[in-house]
Amino acid sequence: MSCWRSASSAIRLRPAVCSIALAIALATSLLLGLALPLAAQSPDGQLWGQDTANRIQALALTADGGRVVIGSRDNTLRVLDSSGELIGQFEAENSISGVDISPDGQWLAVASEDRFVYLLDGDGNALWKHKASRPMNNAAVASDGSLVAATSDDLTVYVLDGEGNIVWQEVLGIGVEAVDIYGSGEQARVVVGSSDGLITIYSRTGKALLQAGLDYSVQSVSVTPNGARILAGTEDGTAILLNGANGDEIWRFEAEDTIVGVALAADSSTALVGSEDGSAYLLAGDGTLTHRFRQDDDVLSVALAGDGSRLAIGTIAGAARYYDRAAAVAGAAQSTAQRQRLIFILVGVFALLILLATWAARNTASGQLIYQRSAAGPIGLLQTMWRARLSYLLILPTLLLLLTFNYYPAFSGLYHAFTKWSPGVSTEWVGFANFEFLLEDRFFLSGFRNAGILVVVSIIKTMTFPLLVAEFIFNVRNKFSQYWFRTLFVVPIVLPAVVEILVWNNIYDPAIGLLNESLKLFGLENLTRVWYGDASVSLGAIIFIGVPWVNAFALLIFYGGLISISNEIIDASLVDGASTWRRFWTIDLPLLMGQIKLLLILNFINAVQTFELVFLTTGGGPGAATYTPALELYYLAMRMDRMGVASAIGMILFLIILAGTIINMRYVRSSTEYEA
Amino acid sequence: MVSAQGQKESEQPLPVTGDNQSGETEGGSMYASTSLFRAPKFNAGQIILYAILIILLFITFIPILYLIVLALKDNGQIYGRFWSLPNPYRWVNFTLGSLAIWRSILNSILTSGTSTTATVVLASLSGYVFARHRFPGKEMLYTGILALLMIPPILTLIPAYVLILNMGLENTYWALILPWTSGGQVFALLLCRSFFATLPEEFFDAARIDGASELQSFIRIAVPLSAPILVTVAVVRLVTTYNQFMWPLVVISSPKRQVVAVALTQFTSEIGVTDLGPQMAGYILAAIPLIVLFSFGMRHYVRGLTAGGLKA
Numbered sequence: 001m002s003c004w005r006s007a008s009s010a011i012r013l014r015p016a017v018c019s020i021a022l023a024i025a026l027a028t029s030l031l032l033g034l035a036l037p038l039a040a041q042s043p044d045g046q047l048w049g050q051d052t053a054n055r056i057q058a059l060a061l062t063a064d065g066g067r068v069v070i071g072s073r074d075n076t077l078r079v080l081d082s083s084g085e086l087i088g089q090f091e092a093e094n095s096i097s098g099v100d101i102s103p104d105g106q107w108l109a110v111a112s113e114d115r116f117v118y119l120l121d122g123d124g125n126a127l128w129k130h131k132a133s134r135p136m137n138n139a140a141v142a143s144d145g146s147l148v149a150a151t152s153d154d155l156t157v158y159v160l161d162g163e164g165n166i167v168w169q170e171v172l173g174i175g176v177e178a179v180d181i182y183g184s185g186e187q188a189r190v191v192v193g194s195s196d197g198l199i200t201i202y203s204r205t206g207k208a209l210l211q212a213g214l215d216y217s218v219q220s221v222s223v224t225p226n227g228a229r230i231l232a233g234t235e236d237g238t239a240i241l242l243n244g245a246n247g248d249e250i251w252r253f254e255a256e257d258t259i260v261g262v263a264l265a266a267d268s269s270t271a272l273v274g275s276e277d278g279s280a281y282l283l284a285g286d287g288t289l290t291h292r293f294r295q296d297d298d299v300l301s302v303a304l305a306g307d308g309s310r311l312a313i314g315t316i317a318g319a320a321r322y323y324d325r326a327a328a329v330a331g332a333a334q335s336t337a338q339r340q341r342l343i344f345i346l347v348g349v350f351a352l353l354i355l356l357a358t359w360a361a362r363n364t365a366s367g368q369l370i371y372q373r374s375a376a377g378p379i380g381l382l383q384t385m386w387r388a389r390l391s392y393l394l395i396l397p398t399l400l401l402l403l404t405f406n407y408y409p410a411f412s413g414l415y416h417a418f419t420k421w422s423p424g425v426s427t428e429w430v431g432f433a434n435f436e437f438l439l440e441d442r443f444f445l446s447g448f449r450n451a452g453i454l455v456v457v458s459i460i461k462t463m464t465f466p467l468l469v470a471e472f473i474f475n476v477r478n479k480f481s482q483y484w485f486r487t488l489f490v491v492p493i494v495l496p497a498v499v500e501i502l503v504w505n506n507i508y509d510p511a512i513g514l515l516n517e518s519l520k521l522f523g524l525e526n527l528t529r530v531w532y533g534d535a536s537v538s539l540g541a542i543i544f545i546g547v548p549w550v551n552a553f554a555l556l557i558f559y560g561g562l563i564s565i566s567n568e569i570i571d572a573s574l575v576d577g578a579s580t581w582r583r584f585w586t587i588d589l590p591l592l593m594g595q596i597k598l599l600l601i602l603n604f605i606n607a608v609q610t611f612e613l614v615f616l617t618t619g620g621g622p623g624a625a626t627y628t629p630a631l632e633l634y635y636l637a638m639r640m641d642r643m644g645v646a647s648a649i650g651m652i653l654f655l656i657i658l659a660g661t662i663i664n665m666r667y668v669r670s671s672t673e674y675e676a
Numbered sequence: 677m678v679s680a681q682g683q684k685e686s687e688q689p690l691p692v693t694g695d696n697q698s699g700e701t702e703g704g705s706m707y708a709s710t711s712l713f714r715a716p717k718f719n720a721g722q723i724i725l726y727a728i729l730i731i732l733l734f735i736t737f738i739p740i741l742y743l744i745v746l747a748l749k750d751n752g753q754i755y756g757r758f759w760s761l762p763n764p765y766r767w768v769n770f771t772l773g774s775l776a777i778w779r780s781i782l783n784s785i786l787t788s789g790t791s792t793t794a795t796v797v798l799a800s801l802s803g804y805v806f807a808r809h810r811f812p813g814k815e816m817l818y819t820g821i822l823a824l825l826m827i828p829p830i831l832t833l834i835p836a837y838v839l840i841l842n843m844g845l846e847n848t849y850w851a852l853i854l855p856w857t858s859g860g861q862v863f864a865l866l867l868c869r870s871f872f873a874t875l876p877e878e879f880f881d882a883a884r885i886d887g888a889s890e891l892q893s894f895i896r897i898a899v900p901l902s903a904p905i906l907v908t909v910a911v912v913r914l915v916t917t918y919n920q921f922m923w924p925l926v927v928i929s930s931p932k933r934q935v936v937a938v939a940l941t942q943f944t945s946e947i948g949v950t951d952l953g954p955q956m957a958g959y960i961l962a963a964i965p966l967i968v969l970f971s972f973g974m975r976h977y978v979r980g981l982t983a984g985g986l987k988a
Binding site for chain 2: 381410
């Protein structure tokens with residue numbers, strides 16, 4: 001602002017120095033903001049992960065997270081320490097469906113589909129087992145090992161003492177798979193959640209002490225050691241925290257799909273919710289989302305250490321991952337910092353632009369003219385602007401729309417190309433990591449090569465057949481035939497673009513397609529093949545679509561160019577005795593350069609972004625044979641949630657198109673140069 | 677330099693299909709002078725020319741003929757007698773096909789129509805302002821808008837999708853209408869501004885003397901005079917949005933709200949039609965809005981694309 005003030009004063013030197021200094025300061029701070037190094041750390045604060053081929057159906061952690069119990073579908077229960085080293089192992093007769101560990105790690109209750117519930121000691125030795133009539137689906141153990149509760153697919157809750165003697169059992173007659181125990185000794189309480197949405201707290205002797213009703217089937221419950229808070233996850237994707245004293249709801253959290261597991265820290269200050277939407281949500285004590293751990297597949301089980309410091313997530317694909325909560329939260333905070341930095345950069349760019357405008361107004365001829373015309377100084381400018389308020393008002397809707405839906409996404413895309421981007425959750429600056437990933441991504445590399453081929457082919461396609469046909473029609477002498485040829489060649493434009501591709505899909509159909517049937521008809525059966533499925537011909541098949549490539553639009557443009565060639569020139573060439581062939585090369589082609597240039601650039605831009613043509617035909621296959629960058633972008637963003645990498649592809653394509661456009665504008669000469 | 681070419685282009689009567697030009701069929705005046713120097717008789721060269729054109733025409737039409745033949749057969753005829761013509765003609769395929777896609781065709785017409793209307797209104801307004809008003813920062817804003825021509829849709833696809841998600845608009849018509857309205861304006865503004873700039877200043881002076889307000893002179897003078905260019909913008913936008921595939925695929929998930937370009941590709945999976953005949957009939961039906969549009973708007977379409985491309 002001070003620059004503005006002094007700008008209106010008579011001294012010319014000072015404001016110039018002032019603005020240059022300011023510009024340098026701003027540019028430096030911008031560069032600093034961009035280049036600020038970030039502490040290297042693994043994503044989400046993951047400490048270790050193990051991939052097995054079998055789904056992880058049960059997980060449990062001790063109070064300090066020092067022991068991790070992983071129960072998987074291969075009948076094995078593994079006990080690991082906090083660094084992921086195997087300590088003990090236990091084999092059941094069938095899949096492990098549920099597990100619980102006492103806070104000190106001395107007792108383990110295991111439910112298995114072999115119909116047994118087992119109590120193990122800290123070393124993984126079975127102390128006893130109890131059988132139900134159907135597979136057990138979950139189990140819980142009291143902190144002193146004196147009470148074990150198990151739920152079974154036979155719709156019954158079994159409660160046993162430390163020696164394996166049944167204390168009580170109750171046939172609920174309805175699905176039940178959520179169970180937890182709090183307290184110890186005589187004060188131990190069993191919490192059971194069932195498919196009718198009821199959560200019941202039983203005393204050690206089986207007396208129902210409290211009942212709370214939820215709207216949907218309860219999939220999982222977790223209770224604090226003092227019983228003050230109960231976290232329940234339901235089938236509709238809601239996690240609800242209840243007050244253990246009266247059953248009142250304290251908060252609720254909505255996931256996108258069924259909740260499969262919940263875990264609550266001892267002081268209820270942290271909660272972890274696993275959902276079939278493929279994420280585990282780390283919640284704060286008030287139920288707000290702290291971090292979303294996105295997994296590649298459905299989450300099947302979650303566990304949280306009693307002190308909330310560590311957590312574990314198991315997925316349907318057999319991955320068990322162990323995280324440090326503090327690191328994960330720090331990562332989230334870091335993404336907030338990123339956002340602040342982005343705002344900072346934007347404000348900086350804006351300030352730079354203003355500064356640039358000021359500079360232009362002072363130091364360039366046209367700028368000074370505008371500056372003078374808008375009276376002296378900012379007040380005069382504001383007055384002029386106010387007088388033109390109607391103009392601004394009328395273009396406001398246009399500008400707002402363009403800013404929202406065109407400018408913002410463009411800049412957002414360029415920025416997020418350098419981030420690990422999980423919209424709504426976190427944005428982490430990763431520098432050039434996305435581009436490095438793409439250099440290793442064989443789908444992208446194959447796509448890049450194919451895009452190159454498609455660009456060349458598409459340019460050849462438009463420069464040959466439409467031009468030839470236009471020239472042929474132009475040379476047909478009968479005007480009636482000329483009109484009809486022109487019309488008929490343009491008719492296919494009425495088919496929606498996707499229909500042409502879909503019809504060609506049918507032509508290539510291996511079972512009953514026109515192409516294979518024709519080949520059979522001519523006795524060329526050995527040439528028939530699965531056109532899209534054969535890597536050696538699939539790209540060729542895609543390129544062949546639309547043969548003979550008389551693109552209606554290109555034809556009309558060329559033809560329009562031909563009939564606009566001045567008759568005098570053509571007549572003169574005829575008088576000089578030029579053949580049609582010679583006329584084509586020396587007159588028509590040079591005068592069509594404007595059209596050629598236009599079609600070149602339009603085809604280049606479209607071919608670089610090829611998507612439908614492969615998405616609707618081969619889908620990129622077989623293997624990576626027919627990928628294009630746009631297709632890989634779509635898959636990465638929509639199927640793998642890798643928005644940052646997808647943005648990086650977008651940026652690369654943008655730069656390529658930009659370069660192509662500039663080259664085309666500079667080096668392809670337009671017809672006007674020939675006209676003189 | 678380039679725009680001079682564009683100017684020249686738009687003054688020339690461009691090739692047109694459709695019956696509105698059928699008066700020209702017998703030796704239209706615009707070809708007269710080329711034919712002066714040519715013998716009206718057929719010679720060998722002409723016959724070869726005809727032969728090549730007819731062969732190319734036939735190959736071009738194979739997929740369309742194939743589509744029509746399949747649309748009139750049932751699965752038994754297709755698999756049993758592949759090479760025979762439809763017998764009997766299965767007109768019911770068109771009924772079945774239309775049942776499956778009428779809704780998505782309506783969705784397409786609704787979203788294309790709404791966004792095109794909005795584009796035309798907004799672009800003509802701001803084109804008028806940019807052509808005839810003087811205000812500080814005008815050229816800067818205009819350059820800023822034109823710069824958007826350099827942004828390919830692939831760059832904005834994902835960020836725009838996230839934007840739509842954040843606005844809670846995914847799976848609504850707005851997710852199509854708003855971005856299409858916005859995106860179409862750049863090109864439309866370009867055409868409108870250059871057209872408005874050619875209107876003589878005297879018209880507006882006269883109107884001002886008669887006491888017309890800015891808005892009145894826009895609606896009473898500028899819009900009627902610029903009807904051809906507005907129609908051009910409308911036709912180009914309608915065709916472009918009707919053919920859009922990737923954006924609706926990304927932002928619309930419900931088959932009920934899907935546009936026809938995407939719905940056609942989900943025939944079997946979403947709509948449950950497994951017979952080929954009705955599917956092919958659906959493909960043909962999906963072309964009807966374009967047939968209607970092109971039957972009167974082909975000239976505008978080509979002029980719009982050419983002018984937009986050459987001037988950009």
